[in-house]
Amino acid sequence: MLNLLVQSSINGISIGTLYGLVAVGLSLIFGVMKVLNVAYGEFVVLGGYISFWLLTFFHIDPFLSIPLVAILLFIVGSILYKTILANVSSMQEDLRLKNSLLITFGLSLMTPQIFTAVWTADVRSITPAYSGTSLAIFDYRIGFIPLLSIITCLIIVFALQLFLNKTYFGKSVVATSQSWKGARIVGINVDRTYLITFGIGLAIAGIAGVMIGLIQSLTPVVGMHWTLKALIVVVLAGMGNLWGALIAGIILGIAEAVGVIYMGQYASVIGLVFFLLILMFRPQGLFGKS
């Protein structure tokens, strides 16, 4: 029994870091722009599909395709910001929330149809040659891909943290998230900051999508599922807390993986109930400051 628990937890960690990474991107967009992007999961799926194509047609290794996917998703994000979100981002904050919710909902109506048209409704997964191999640690096994994915997630969150805290541009992003009016007064180009933040947010979604395609599978309609997971983790961790999001993601991943043993198909409810309880008693999140 203990073996099963530990093995489940290991699997939970690999899924949990992905929950964390997805949440980091969403949290960045919300924290800086005060825009709720309910189409976020759709870009996770898009990233996965792009990587799937790169492997199938050009034989590019999924992990090596990550920078390419990130750049493509960044471009998609910039275009989307300029066309549909720039308008909203100059509104008052409560209006921003409502209108961005509606606009991105409209987007999430469209994307599954586009995905179905381009990639068909079949279940796709990204399967490079090494997808079956695993490493042994004592009595337990961890797949080669989940291990690489955990490392990639950590590197990306670390790099993002470094970017936000150490670079000039990153600091302007943090300043904008604290007060966009103040940022504008001291001469920060808020519009450009939003554009780049949205691009980075979607790039992170795409990167997470590549690894989700490797570990799980992709269908045109799973986008909403990932949006919801990301929202749960973001609220668990508290808004705008990067490492907190990663840890909350891992907690959720383990809770679900272990929960399956005891509760079967009801396991995904645990995360949700847990989430509502946290929301009620610690509205600032597990790691947030009140």
Added chain:
Amino acid sequence: MSKYKIYLLGAIAAVIILAVVPVITQREGTLTWFILTLLFIALAQSWNIIGGFAGQINLGHAALFGFGALVARIILPMGVPFVVAMLGGALAAVVLALIIGLPVFRLKGIYFVIGTLVLAEIMRNVFGNMFPNAFTLPMPMIAKYSMVNRYYVFLVVAIIATLACYLIRYSKLGLALMALREEEDAAKTSGVNVARCKLIALVFSAFLAGLAGGAFVYYAVGIHADYIFSPLWTFNSVVIVFVGGLGSIIGPIIGAAFFVLLQEFFILFIPGGFHLIIFGLIFILIVIFLPGGLIQFADGIGNKIRMKYAAK
């Protein structure tokens, strides 16, 4: 003639026209189209109470609709008249609203939005797993299934919902709700019991949503628990209210008619799921360029015409 009288006459005319529709045509396609419109009018009006008047963006509306539908569906085969089943569903939704209302309204802003969304997902997950098989209407009911019957049920539900919205809008409760929508702290200082008003708004909203749910399971021959709790019910209501005009009475009606018209039109002419792409696009454009909804657009045109006459 006063503005009030014009509205009243218009409403009576609309109800009479809608009431004679099945006399004129009994084509199932046409009736389905009307039934969907009436269903969405009822759902949108019920969301309008909590979202439009009280300003609480509740993304858990599907939970109320689904729970009402589910309970009505369980009561229906017991041999009671369907009106009893519908009322049972509506009351069940009210009970649910009372249970979730207190904890949920502790949440503010974005947390309320996400919290209600997650709540509806919990319900979908639990009931979807609990009832994996599709419910079908009892055999005797299917045997004498009549579309015209259903049409009148939905007409009555839509009228009740619109009337309820109208009465709330011009009552003391409506004033209190709009006050707390604009500025919660200010409303509190002026003596509005914010928590109680929100809860009452949610209860009314739940009753109407549950009623619509009960009507829906009476109409749908076979139905899956997973489907009646689908977040799409919430999103459709929200979309309709925003497109029509948030917090107005006529807005959701125009929005629902527009929504169903567009949806059916595109399904007819574009095969596959492609109508959703165009629909999503139009929806995004409306939110960007018409933030006040279609009703504001119509008002704007009306004002321009009036200004022209005034100038002459």
